[in-house]
Amino acid sequence: MNLKLKSHLPSEDKVLEKSPVPIEIEFCNVTKMYGAVAAVKDISLSVSRGEFLTILGPSGSGKTTALMLLAGFTAPSRGDILIAGKSVSDVPSYRRDQGIVFQSYALFPHLTVRRNLEFPLEMRGIKAAERAARVNRMLARVHLDEFGNRLPSQLSGGQQQRVALARALISDPPVLLLDEPLGALDRNLREQMQVEIKDLHKEFGKTTICVTHDQEEALTLSDRIVVMRAGQIDQIDTPEALYDRPKTRFIANFLGEANILENAAFKIESDVVPSSEMIAMLRPERISVNAHSAARREDADQRQSVSGTVEDMIYAGPLRKYRVRVGNAVLIAREHVASGQEVFRSGDEVRLDWLRSDIRFVAA
Structure with missing residues (x-):
């Protein structure tokens, strides 16, 4: 008589399902050389x-190379x-089951929106009826129901971007890669598409890696940022945490504006x-900007309060930015515009103050 013993050990799949945050992607001591x-x-x-x-960084930081390694376009x-x-290091890009959105969108110019999706x-062998149903659902989701028969050249930049996102998502890949996805759009469209991308990520739940040099875009979209x-x-x-508690001077300056209080004329x-190697930021x-006579x-x-002289005031719609000379340094202060707010001009003597707890210390 054959007896089958029931194992009380959970299978590997069950363990992964119960794990609160299973790892989807790992880079393990990865180096990419181009010559020397x-x-x-x-x-x-x-x-x-x-x-x-x-993945955020200036030009030449390696961020795009990291994405190309993950996409399989380089080893x-x-x-x-x-x-x-x-391991996917030896797996070609077309077998990695990833959706990719390029900065240029890379839509097929001779195919309609529907055929692009x-x-x-088709490449995955999905039958025509199922293809049509998926395309219809996706066109509706990205608000392009009436544009299925248009060519990419007949669409605006924002519409082309939505088509590119839809094409990357339609085959339901577990990983979505975005290469400077909003770089070709103007400011208003970028802000609209940031909201759209956040909504799509919330809805589809894809593991998403985005590469950009735009700090605002990174702060708006991300769960975490790699600088x-x-x-x-x-x-x-x-x-x-990156914005409020940067570890280095480079990050403090790269992610927004920062007053680096090195060799300041005041204590x-x-x-x-802090340790002696750290710099105040x-x-x-x-920083609050006040008249000297203000309560x-x-x-x-x-x-902490210091006195200074306004060198410049820059009006930027909802914000005013002041450049104030304090001894041998110029401090930048930024405040939201409000009705009844006192406005200072070049040459005005002012008092700057801030909470001591707002001082951060960064590595040089």
Whole structure:
């Protein structure tokens, strides 16, 4: 008599299902050499399933190379890349089951919108009836129901971007790659598409890797941001933590504006005692600009005040930016425009103050 013993050990799939944040993508000590130049240097990174992660950095930082390695358009010189726990370093791009949106959109110019969306489904052998149904659903989802028979050249930039996103999502890949997806759009369209991309990510739940040099875009879209410099990872954190608690001078300056209080003409007051190698940093929006005669705040005992002279005031719609000379330094202060607010001009003497707890210390 054959007895089958029922195992009480969960299967690997069940373990993955119960894991709160299973890892979808891993870079394991990855280096990419172009001759003697390392475009990417020994980077290690884990991306959770369903996470929206942005790789941010200036030109030449290695961010695009990292995406091309993940997409399979180039192979690592050293190290390994894993997707769902399996090495893909030797797997060609067309077998990686990823949706990709390029900065140029890369739509087929001779095919209609509908045919552009059908193409990846055809390549997967999906039958015509199912293809048509999927295309109709996706066109409705990206608000292009009436544009299916148009060519890409007959669409606006924002519409082409939505087609590119729809094509990347229509075959239901587990991973979505975005290469400077909003770089070709004007400011208003970029802001609209940021909302659209966030909504699509929330709805489809794809593990998404986005590469950009646009700091605002990264802060708006991401669950976490990887900041790269010279082929290496400088810091990985949430948008809030990166902006409010940067670890280095480079990140403080790259991610928004920063007042680096190095060799300032006044003593920095802070609730934190830094090491001698650290430099004080203060974000412009943390600084309050006041007339010398203005009453002190109720929390004045928690604040530091300095006197200065306004060098310039820049009006930018909802914001005013002041450049104020304090001794040998010029501090930037930024405040939201409000009715009844006092406005200062070049040459005005002012008092700047900020909470001592808003001072941050960064590595040089």
